[in-house]
Amino acid sequence: MDKIRFKQAQSLLLESGKSKKGTEKLKNPREGTLDPVAYAEIINQVIGTEEFVYSSRPTHKLLQEDAKEFCSNLIDIRNKIDDILAEFGVLEKKNIEEEVKRLSEKFIILTSKGNFKKIITRWGVEAQRIVVAGVPLETEDMRVLNPKLPETALEPVKKKISHVKNDIIRKMDQFDTQEMLVVVENDKSGEIMAKRAENLYGARVMIRDSLKNTSILEFRKALEKEYNP
Numbered sequence: 001m002d003k004i005r006f007k008q009a010q011s012l013l014l015e016s017g018k019s020k021k022g023t024e025k026l027k028n029p030r031e032g033t034l035d036p037v038a039y040a041e042i043i044n045q046v047i048g049t050e051e052f053v054y055s056s057r058p059t060h061k062l063l064q065e066d067a068k069e070f071c072s073n074l075i076d077i078r079n080k081i082d083d084i085l086a087e088f089g090v091l092e093k094k095n096i097e098e099e100v101k102r103l104s105e106k107f108i109i110l111t112s113k114g115n116f117k118k119i120i121t122r123w124g125v126e127a128q129r130i131v132v133a134g135v136p137l138e139t140e141d142m143r144v145l146n147p148k149l150p151e152t153a154l155e156p157v158k159k160k161i162s163h164v165k166n167d168i169i170r171k172m173d174q175f176d177t178q179e180m181l182v183v184v185e186n187d188k189s190g191e192i193m194a195k196r197a198e199n200l201y202g203a204r205v206m207i208r209d210s211l212k213n214t215s216i217l218e219f220r221k222a223l224e225k226e227y228n229p
Contacts, residue, residue: 100124
């Protein structure tokens with residue numbers, strides 16, 4: 001029975017990996033590295049969706065909540081398959097960038113440095129959607145970063161913070177969105193900005209040790225679902 005279920009899962013996996021979009025071009029595979037853990041996760045997740053088949057008998061109709069969960073699982077499976085196909089060059093990078101551009105259209109992206117903005121735009125995000133803060137989002141956060149900062153130096157910081165917040169509001173109005181994704185590196189300033197943005201704007205957060213070494217696939221995942229620390 002397990003062998004039959006495994007073959008069924010492999011069959012579904014093969015079908016879900018096929019392009020459903022007429023504009024999507026699949027290329028011949030190149031050499032790459034197979035991630036057996038990721039592949040096993042896909043197989044197990046496909047097998048797990050069988051529960052919806054059994055629980056929906058005899059009509060196989062799904063109520064809205066079940067339908068959302070079922071489709072969410074399939075989308076997650078498809079994205080994981082895309083990650084593997086991208087590793088072997090089957091999916092063109094351009095296709096992934098277009099998907100990132102589409103997914104990012106409901107967000108304002110907040111980051112802390114100008115060179116981070118360059119990386120994010122290379123991933124496919126429209127530059128106008130990105131806010132580079134350069135300073136914390138609250139004055140007291142600057143004191144945490146630099147306890148020895150004199151009081152006189154805080155006034156310029158307050159003005160910069162005001163400009164950043166006004167820029168955030170302006171862009172949210174411009175693009176008609178309240179969704180924010182914070183993209184920073186795993187250091188003290190990045191962590192402080194991320195936590196503050198979560199409190200102020202209900203932001204999602206993507207923190208990586210090095211954004212330069214972060215792949216576009218990781219960024220796409222951050223756009224797709226909530227950050228899990």
